[in-house]
Amino acid sequence: MGACRAMRAWAVSHPAEFEWIFASPVSGTQHQPDSARHQAGLRFENVFIDMIVEVWNTRPFPVPELDALPQGLPEQLHAYSRLIDRRLPPEAVHQMDFVLTDMQPLYEQCLSELSGMLGLAPEP
Template sequence: MRSWAVAHPFEFEWIFASPVGSTQHQPDSARYQAGLRFAYVFLDIIIELWNTQPFPVPDLEDQPESLREQLRAYSRLIDERLPPEALHV
């Protein structure tokens, strides 16, 4: 991924670093849905890794409250197949 990002800086910025309006953060927006589809490409692999070889995770209570809430919400979104601490990693 890094090689592609370095070779395609404009595309990388467009996909990963472009600011978006508040309407694009809504779950029914096309951009939000595209982001979820992209995340799900890796999600099953990470879940398999977590289930077969759990990795060290930080204490969720050591994280800022806003991050804790985001991690908990995402964990619920993916049917809690990964705990919030694992999502942080």
């Protein structure tokens, strides 16, 4: 949870940099496996993947096979994953300023719910 909080804190305090890194269009040459940008992205994502694998190894949960899901759900999940890959956290780009002046409590509630779903002890 500490990594999630640190990433959010950085994104909120550096919205321009966050948007530049995570929302900038990437040209075809930068998608090549040997490009510097692609390699940097892999190093960055491995930080989070390593933590996710650690959680999975200590608290695995059942995951159904895609063909066991209700008809249409795999396609919806795929479409959703493409959508969220292109979205920024609303507070990093001030999309929710008109509704919430402080998103920290909502963020902490989401972390608490995720911790519970994964069987992790909540961190203060």
